[in-house]
Amino acid sequence: MTEPAPHPLYRALLRLAPAPLRHQHGGEMEALFVERLEHARRHGRPAVIRTWIYGALDLLHARAVAWTRRDTLLTIAIDERKAFMIGSDVRFALRSLARQKSATALVVCMLSLGIAANVAVFSLINGLFLRPLPFAHPDRLVYINETAPKWNLDVVGVNYPDFVRWREDMKLFDSIAHFSVGNFNLWDGQGAERVRGASVTWDLPRVLGVQPIVGRTFTADEDRPKGPPVVIIGEALWKERFGGDRNIVGRALRLDGTSRTIVGVMPASTSFPDEVRLWVPFAGDPHQPYQSYDGDAIGRLKPGVTVPDADRDLKRAHQSIWDKSDKDHIVSPFVTPLREQFVHDYRTAASTITGAVAMLLLIACANVAAVMLARALARRREMGIRLALGSSRLRLMRQLLAENLVLAAIGGVIGLVAGQWAIGALVRMIPDELPRWAAFHVDARVIVFSLAVVVATVILFGWAPALHAVGGDVRSAVHASTSGSTGAPRGRRTLWFLVGGEFALAAMLLVCGALLVKAFDRVRHVDPGFRADHVLTFSVPISEGTRSKPEQWVVFWNQLLDRTRRIPGVDAAGLVTCPPLGCHWGNFFTAEGARPTPDGKDPVVLVRLATPGYFEAMGVRLKEGRFLREADEQDKQSKVVIVDETFVRTFWGEGASAVGRRIKTRGKDQPWITVIGVAGDVRHYGLDRPMRPGVYFPQAADPSATMTMAMHVRVDPESIVPAVREALRQIDPELPLVAPRTMEENLRRSLALRAAFSWMLAVFAFLAFVLAIGGAYGVATYLVTQRTREIGIRVALGARTTDILKNVLGRGLSVVGAGVACGIFGSLGVGRLLSDALFGVSPADVSVLAFVVAVLVGTALMANGLPARRAARIDPMRSLRTE
């Protein structure tokens, strides 16, 4: 006979077995298992899986035997007639569960609900925070940018000459690359399309560790000013436009009016930056006379280098720039982990949702525990009799465990399936906000997490309470339940404790959910400062290849305005550089007679250029003076400006008159500009975001190649789009119409994340509420049933209906009251953590708290009242005959 090969996994599992057994027989146990395994292999995969399950259960069983050694020593001689055969336990469990259909269904429902919610949310967290980025050694990738705290700017963008200096002087980085995301007009002879692309330095693929599918990446030679016009396209564009032709290299692509040669195709899975469809060389000039502060940088650290070390290394490389041109250290570089850069918007929402869903699971668990405990108490007599007849406690415990494992298996499977479905729904709720690389399908991590949740739930909340049934001594178990009185006070106390706990958790969740919904409602009712209905916006980017001079742009914009105004149904049309909820362009201003700011820092001012018709089209209100006129447009150097209310408040104080005052951009020899009007505040960054002071200059003062058109229309805005498209095509067929959307749509999108977050929490709160009420009802019903005989005696002895009602209700409501009080108290603390998302709604908002208390106590009154009424109507004769 040959020695079977040892099996490392089983050897690891052996740790489950009690130590003495393992030490004495470990080797032989392994040999026996390996023999079983080899035998099973001949019968296919299911047999192998079965063997592993039996093998593991066998070890667990041995551990359980060791734990209850004292018991088994006493009862071993009169032990059950069956050997360790799991099949019989499971069959018995199924029979026992099938007998109690409603309780079983209840437990399975609650388990699957809790598990489904957790699986869904964990998949979300996993996709966003845990799953590695699709690049080699993603932990070594970092994001690099520059910050200017003294200018009140968190991120200023990377100045290309700075980047070049870092690349030369850095020591702890393997490589770094600069990239800048932008949009390109793609023209293929028939239709124009606006595509998202990036200008990147040639070393980006090296930093990411990615390879093209076809062709090659850029060379250092192509990444120079006036380098050859080349382009790399993404897999999606390659398939859409070129049908996945492998002989693509060398063909031309017309971008922004310039023809570029395709040199390679990058795979879709490793597309970077997010949602980019093509790449062109950055072709920066390290000796550029100006400072660009545009774009971002990404770096790969050398193995073992930490982010703080890398940050110090980068600042050291930056030292020569500080010494030479920035003695005040205005701008300094920083390094953060790459993932941090992309998920940081979701962090609060994600941790809140995780907390909420964990609470939901706890409530579901408390419910399962309550049902199992109630069952256990009801089965004390059965178990007592079986114990008296010589069954061992161990055997009964094992059978209860089998019951719980069966429940867990059913609940777990339903929960997993439902969770998968729910994750789909969740992701759809947040349409285009999530990063592209965040994938949410099930992976090993999700499965391990779900299994751990299921097993922990069942062992802690199913099996442990069930053990009540076999605890205590045999005599009292049999005696207590035969007497028909309300035995097992300890079990009852535990039941009430569980119900109280559920209500506390449900109250906390309900308060948080209601606060967020109230905050969302408040945000939705914020005055945006512009007209949302019947306003259509879209932007048009002029290709600088065909129109390179600003004068040509002005002509173009005037042509476009002319033609769109002539479309039937259009009331007003105007152009702006940055529409509300769109982009941001900032600058610093000095105002005549300005008050000092509270923090001593210069505020960033939002700068927009607009045509006269814009204010009317967007519905911006006039507060003082006048809006822009055609005549203002004639000035080459602008002499007039419109400021908004926040600007007035920030620089001159509340209620000051601004018309006639003068401002200028910061810096030497800047001309003074006169304020001619004050516009109403527009919620430029979103309804729930803080305002910045803002100004509007006439468009001709500094013509822009990309502008957004706003049109106020009398008809359905969507119906106007084809006419607009046609108008644009007549001027220049190569130009695309970008993102034609109504302002209502833009508003909705800007609130999508908040909406998803608030409603998710509200849904969890509602589920928690349903679970808690269900639990309270179940427990109350059970306890009343247990007391049927006692109540019957009371009624027979002359107790009135109200006495019975009072008696039954009193206990239930005091428990609920205590639970709700604890929950409200706890929610005050939790609410403070949420305060960032509450938009000024106080965590102790009286109407919300009162609502939650009223709902919980009101429904708890019903949940306890129904069984109480049933109890009060008990016919004493019948109740005494029960049992």
Added chain:
Amino acid sequence: MPDAALKPAHFYILLALSRDDRHGLAIARDVQALSDGRIRLWPATLYGSLEDLRGRRWIQEVSDHPADESERKRYYRLTRAGRQALEAEAEHMSRVARLARSRVGPRTGEAG
């Protein structure tokens, strides 16, 4: 000894050792064969049972195992007490079987 059954696992292990000395792996194979494949002893159950039986002095470890087998295999032998327990169990089982046959059989369908 009270009038109660042995665990089947214990019974079959004793049965497997009734002819000659065996080591654990051989016992497991024997038990499976003796029970027509109905009882498969998993490692922890087998060796746990062997420890139990040894604790009751129904079996003992033997050192005079054949020289060609490897050193770490332990052989077990039925003791006099073990043999008595096995015989008592066999007697008990046949008594139970007789009893059952006398009750079950001609009378059918009494309970509704």
